[in-house]
Amino acid sequence: MNLHVYEDVQELSEAAAHLFVEEARKAIDESGRFAVALAGGSTPKRAYEMLAAEHGEPGDLDWSKVYAFFGDERAVPPDDEESNYRMARDALLSRVPIGGVFRMRGELDPAEAAALYEEELAAFFGGPPRFDLVLLGIGEDGHTASLFPHSSALDARGRWVVENPVEKLGTTRITLTAPAINTARKVALLVAGEGKAKALEEILEGDAGPHDYPAKLIRPSYGPDWFVDRKAAGLLSKPE
Ligand code: 6PG
DSSP states (O other): EEEEESSHHHHHHHHHHHHHHHHHHHHHHHHOOEEEEEESSSTTTTHHHHHHHOSSSTTTTOGGGEEEEEEEOSSSTTTTTTHHHHHHHHHHHSSOSEEEOOOTTTTTHHHHHHHHHHHHHHHHTTTSSSSSSSEEEEETTBBBBBBOTOOOGOOSSSEEEEHHHHHHGTTEEEEHHOOOOTSSEEEEEEOOOGGHHHHHHHHHHOOOOOTEEEEEEEEOTTEEEEEEETTTTTTOOOOO
16 A cells, blocks of 8 residues: 655645656556546645646656546536536636546436446557556545445446436435556555544555445555545554
8 A cells, every 4th residue: 555645635636747757758658648537536636736837848748648438427417517527617627738538428318328428448548448548536425436335336346437326315326436546556545634534544454344335445566555634544554
C-alpha cells in the first residue's frame, strides 16, 4: 500500500496534479496516448483546476493524446449541477485541448448508459479496459466510484460498467466495476477531511469486508496509491 499523507487539500491536490502529468507523459511516451478515468465528487476539483491552470499550455503536456473517461456518473444530464462530467468539464476538460472525452450518458436509462459505455471502452481499448490512471475518491461510508456498500455492482462479474441502484440515495448510478478499475496501470484515491478518517481507517486497517467498505475492492496488481490529507489520516495507527 502506497500511503502519501499531505498537510492539507492544497498540497494533496498539487501532488495529484503532478501524478497526472507524470503518468500522462509516461503513457504518451510508451504508447502514444494516455487514458485516464476521472473521479467525481468535490475532492478532485482543485487538482483538475491546477492541471488546467499550470499544465494547460501546449508544450507542457500533449493534451491531444489525453483521453478522459469517468469512474462513475449520476443519473442526470450533463449540465446538471450533480453531474461529474459537468464538474470535470468546467474545472479542466473545457480548458485544455484534450484528445477525447468519453462521457457516461447520465441522461439515458442507467442500464442503457452502462451498456453503451462498455461498448465505447471495448472500441477504445480493443478489448478489456486498461486505464493508464484511475482517479477515485471515497465516501464516508467507504464507497468509491459508485460502488456503494451492499449494492449489486459489488458482485458484478464479467462486466466493466454497470447500473447500480443506491437505495440510500434513492437513485441509480452508473459505475465502473472493481475489475475494470483494477486492471489499471495506476490507481490513486484522493481522500481529504476529518469526515473520511473513520472510513479510511476501516479500509486500510480494519477487518470489515468489502461489502461494508467497497473501497477495499480496489486492489490493482501493485496496490493503489492513497493521497490523503492529515485530517483524513487522523485515525490511522501509523499515518506516515
Ligand atoms: C461521486 C464520486 C464518489 C466520490 C466520493 C467522494 O460520484 O460522488 O464518484 O465516489 O469520489 O463520494 O466525494 P467527495 O470528493 O465529494 O468527498
